Amino acid sequence: MRQKMLLAFAAGAMLASCGESENAEGPEVADLLFSGGTVYTVDGDATVAEAIAVRGDKILYVGSAEGAKAYVGPNTLTEDISGKIVFPGFTDSHAHLPDGGDTILGLGLGGLTSAEQIVHAVKAYADAHPELPAIMGSGWELNLFPDANPNKALLDEIVPDRPVMLVAADGHNGWVNTRALDLAGVTSETADPVNGRIERDAEGNPTGTLRESAQGLVSHIFPKPAVEDVVRNLEAGLAYQAGNGITATIDAAIMHDHNEAAYLEVSSRQDLPQRVRLSLLAAEEMVTSMVTPDNVEAVVEKLVERRAQFRAQAKDRLDADAVKIFVDGVPENHTAAMLEPYVNAPLGPDHRGEINLSEEALNAYAIALENAGFQIHIHAIGDRAVRVSLNALEGAIETNGERPRRHHLSHLEIVQPEDIQRFAPLGVTANLQALWHFNDAYISELTEPFLQEKLHRWIYPAKSFVNAGARVVWGSDWPVSTSDPFDSMEVAVLRKNPDDANDQSWIPEERLSVDDMIKALTINGAYLMGQEDIRGSLEVGKQADFILVDADPYKVLPEDISDIRVLRTYIGGRQVFSAAE
Template sequence: MAPADLVLRDGSIYTVDAVRSWAHALAVREGRIVYVGTESGVVPYIGAETEVLELKGRTVLPSFQDVHIHPVTSGTVAAGFCDLSGVSTREEYLALIAEYAAERPDVEWIRGEGWSMDVFPAGVPDKQSLDGIVPDRPVYLGSSDGHSAWVNSKALDIAGITSDTPDPADGRIDRDPVTGEPVGGLQEGAMNLVQPPQYTADELDAGLRYALKMLHGYGVTAFQEASADREVLETYRRLDEAGDLSAHVVAALWWERERGEEQIPELIAKREEFSAGNRRATTVKIMQDGVMENHTAALLEPYQGKPGGTGISFVEPGALKRIVTRLDAAGFQVHFHAIGDAAIRQALDAVEAARTQNGERANRHHISHLQLFDPVDIGRFRELGVVANFQPLWAYADGYITDLTIPFLGPERSRWLYPIGSLVRSGAIVAFGSDWSVSSANPFEAMEVAITRMGPDGESDAPFLPGERIDLPTALAAFTIKAAYVNGIDDATGSIEVGKLADLIVLDRNPFEVPPAEISEIEVLLTLFAGAPVHGDLLH
């Protein structure tokens, strides 16, 4: 037998195979796993040139995969623009913005993102505070969830937005209730009324490199890019052709909701153009509604205190059925954004229509976010083969839940917020993503919340809907083999089995041996992508 290139031994290797078995050693040759088993069984694979890593009891897992994330744009902001995600109060935001602007007097636009809606009254930011620190240049700052923008008066003036400007069909200009004047918040489609300069190719490339380094540090080597326009696709292609795309990437092509089915041939052409190397443009992203906090999530019943207000369905449900049926027939996976119970039902109805017309095509459609359910729809995920794509870090009682969601839903509906456990018990396939930079890309933080339903940094003192907690093996599977299933690469990665790629991580402690409230503290010591280190090294 030919010797291996790399052997890992004296470890606790959790394989995430079909029976969730454990092993003590593994061998890798030419980037693939050739042996998984015992200490004695790996000895024949050790040759004169084999590199042997003594694990000293450390834990090995398949590397993680993220099924909803924005590495290019989020990395670009974090690498070189006004990133507000590291602070959490209005005063801290303003201090950081003022510092950023003062250090860059020649920059025409102050751009960035990362502010949280729960910091502002009713979730609406104000232009006056920005005017006080940057009066002479336009400021455009996206919210952490990507559904709102905070702008100053200069940006509104450049865009020509006044009290007479109508709200777009898919968004809202926040206004003074007396005068109708814009106050500085733009919701959903209204964000597009202000057009700051596009990021350059160099800025985007630097952003993706930043994101890859960060993700590898968290043990992530595969992900689904949740919003891929041409500039994002070109960024992945540049890094891939340079040999620097050290991840498996599935790009979700953006469905332009202001257009119709005439864009499908363009999407097919993009799939052909941008599927090569470590990337596949085989998914289409449809944003069906907004978010709960600004009342644009689509609900079956009105928000409390908002008579007739049921949010926005961005794609008319009948049209959605036709679109998804055609995309399914063309071999695309559809990745839905659905927050509200109406949007979730509309997405499920569209998949059901596609199955009725096309039969079962195994395109592995998935619905992300899944904040509010009507419980009658929970069983439909298994019945229709739709994957439940949760961002579990959101499933605890933070300000978004306690201040901006529950008061507008009431207790009966709020019982069905992020019902991860119910979906698991129903037999649905459940996979996890981060939606970074909306929230942390660290899978261990997300898994801790899924298991405890409490904040990973002590933000809560009681579990939120404790009946929806899941166990550790289920959480690990959601970030490994189940995520690989969504990404269409479960035959090649997602578990530690002979023949699969050596996409592996080594941890500083065993998650099965630490209290659930300490899972978020686990660190990744080594990340391998096809057997090659992309984080840490083999000597330390």
Template sequence: MLSLPLSRFFPAFLCVLASFSWQSAGAAEAAGQVFHNARIYTLNAAQPWADTLAIADDAIVYVGDYAGAAAYIDADTRQTDLGGKMMLPGFIDTHMHVGDTIPYIFAAALGPGMSPDEAIATIARHATAYPEQNPVIGSGFLGAAFGELGPTAADLDRAVPDRPAIMFDEGFHSAWINSRAMALVGLDADTADPVPGVHYYKRYPDGTPTGWLIEGAAFNWVSEKLEVTTADSLEAGASEFLGTLSAMGITAAFDAGMIDGGEKTLALFERLVAEQRLPLRVVGSLYVNTVQKLATAAVDLADLNARFNSEFFDVRTLKVSLDGTVEAQTAFMLEPYLKPAGHLAQPLVPPQEATAAVVRAAADNIDVHLHTLGDGAVRLGLDMVEQARRSHPDTHSRFTLCHVQIVNPADVPRFGELGVIAQSTPSWYVYDDIALEFLGEERLQQHYPLRSIAAGGARITLGSDYPASWIGLDGLNPLFNIEMALTRRPPGDPDFIPQPRASEVISLSQAIRGYTLDAAYQLHLEDDIGSLEVGKQADLVVLSDNLFELDPYAIHRARVVLTMVNGRVVYTAAE
């Protein structure tokens, strides 16, 4: 459970005393805030390092040395000596689910390393601790741990026999419900699979659902009917979670799908913006994972953008899930799985219709974010972008393939050739025993080829996919992800076998760009944030240590000291 109350992070927003207006050379305006004696890594190629930064109102007005800042300082300027600490642009999480984390802050915290008995015991303790929670909710279990049949309603009944319960797996690509929930929503042997073999209910030989629901169309309606997300749970969750983001230095995020709460979640974010309680910029998306949603995607996204297009909450990206996960056996592969023998998952959406939606987005200059985990999905996504660019060569759309877990070597150079951003989650880069068992050694060697993709000229961006985390809350932390991008090992463990291929590690500068300037580019915000330059918004983070001076396996131990968004402090660490 998260336990970082929002009030901690808004003790008193920095009062900026001078309004900002662009000044011609030699007409310096007094700054409200000056940070000096810092190691400032600017991400500005023309000026990579500085030691002083000045802010007026919400924007940066000076970056350089302290002597040069004198023209911006008057009696009212607040000066902060950072004592040699490191300053970076604020971290930008390029793929997470802010809206779909908030309802689960008070959920049972399961982990993919738990055995079935451990998961059931954890859920039972949670149900006892939260007697008012109805349905009982949780997340993080690993379906593969339960064997080929998967988790069953009877298993969950052992933990929660008296009220409905629903658990989501570690990737939020399957759900597990108990008998009470099944009866309440009316799921039985006569219930047809939404998309047989793609979005479906695991069944016993007689056709009765087991309680394991595979992919979104099979469980989103169940979650909705059980009222997993309520206005009260959203408000309580926001009060806990938003401060946690600030404490980790996250100043902006791409929300890859506000799925569960629907209008209630959108209303929450609208209210947070109006009340100036949203301490980060959120670029939202329309999440599409069925053919029915594809058919109305263009109209639905236009409607959302018309309603939500403020500086801090802007819904303007088309997100299409082309496949699922290896552990749920829904990742779309070019060749069959080794286990179960001969299994070949299909795309979550029909390729022809999905391609048409992507081409339409290119025509409308809409950014596109494609969930592509298996090598089949990656190739399909690249083919879609190629067709979109051929049809609309002058499009301003930016195309991102997210996760890129398994990439066939033939497709690696296509990212650079097509100008496709490769987005990934380094906290997943722990030796993948499940992929080895299900897919074999050859495809294990094709995991996350970020270094090769970048060498081909493509941008790479990093994010957490939180709450889909293999290492709990640490998976949200940019410093953990940066370290694991450099090591492909668990944090702080140089002796652990690396996730193949070890040669695909990226450099620290690449990892920082993936969380800052290139991340801003993905969100179409590089003119406003992502680097510390005059004229850009004052989104920044101060760290306890200079990452370039740390052993790579110690990066995750660095602490966020201060987080600023739009010129106001949203987090300061306790002394």
């Protein structure tokens, strides 16, 4: 395929009988036994085995193929997997499942590579659905439009009589037509909302692009989806994750709305094809915050009530024990919070973005959330956002004292080196979206030209976190980008565009190893969800959450990692996905 080099497995392989379960009458009999392949256990010794056996929902045996024979009974389903690879089930530590499912079942614009393709797809969808009073979709890429600012006129030409709203892939930008603006009463006289911006032409008229919370000026006119429709989206999202070898997902932002209602609807199911943690969001619009120094106590009380609904009815595969905080926006529209001003930004030489809630509010919120027993999940992209987030978590430690805490910061696009060193001592996990770690148009056209040059080296650090002793996990941010973990792994290892054989490695000193990524996907992700004692590695007595893949990422050429396919996914010993092999 592309030019290649071998990647060696850094942790020494040990073929051993690394676990077995016996009773007084001898070994128990397995329900399922795989042998003849390579089983990466990701245990503390980096043991590599030949066979794995399952009884009920737990792992019964991991070890040599010869030793596995003792666990075979008359009803054991045995299979020679012929050199295929077994890993613990993967954890996606940052995704949006109902929204992702909506891109599968509704108008999804991800993967389109030109404005013309997007307009064609929107027209085709609108023409196919004349019964819909409004057209909604998502997934378009900012870099396909000049200044990341698509104009309402493009939509007016194809759908002039119904409101249209298309949310960008990043969720931080919206694109609407004139009909939507008119129905919402958004004009040249409309002021920008807090934490939002209306893009305007030279005369001050809205152009059709809405940044951050400004999307809320229009979104309220669109019909809210029925809960049963959102449940279908959620089910599609759960299935998509299982197809990518993911057995656990942290849903990164759930407001008190139809998405929460859908999760409540499915929470009592014992056979969910994912283990799910919800990060509850206290906001009236996505990517914003409603928290002030004066309402912290009331906000946390409401979050506790929301969590209690899930605790009252959810089974052991779903919880709502985390809270999401959007501390800033994104650099592409200059809403990421920076320590120093942007360069050549249209908002002036002093513009450095804003944090979505005051530092006073953030500090108090972190303390109160800890006291209420919540994990804190923070969106932090700019270096100022990262710093104030770490300050808030440090303040919570100083105020609340020693206690179990597993907080994490997601995205981490621009991070000062001195702040990278703070993660491990504070016990904060770095939640990385590794698929974004190459020099695409988002970086070369929409980010680097607006940042001071000294910051370019510190865009999307990765290996620096590992070297500093920080725990690293992987999150896809699906549907912002695919949740195929092997696509992300290839980019993490090479820091190159996976679709361009001639691309050069970008900031190569930040390349992760395959082993770094496997740990991020397995045991580290399980740790983040407080589940490392029951899953995340393949050890006797743990839940039988594992996957079968067709090639070994430790041994294939790095450029071929993205070609690896998930063949089967198991959770609690039950198959939840099977590909056509």
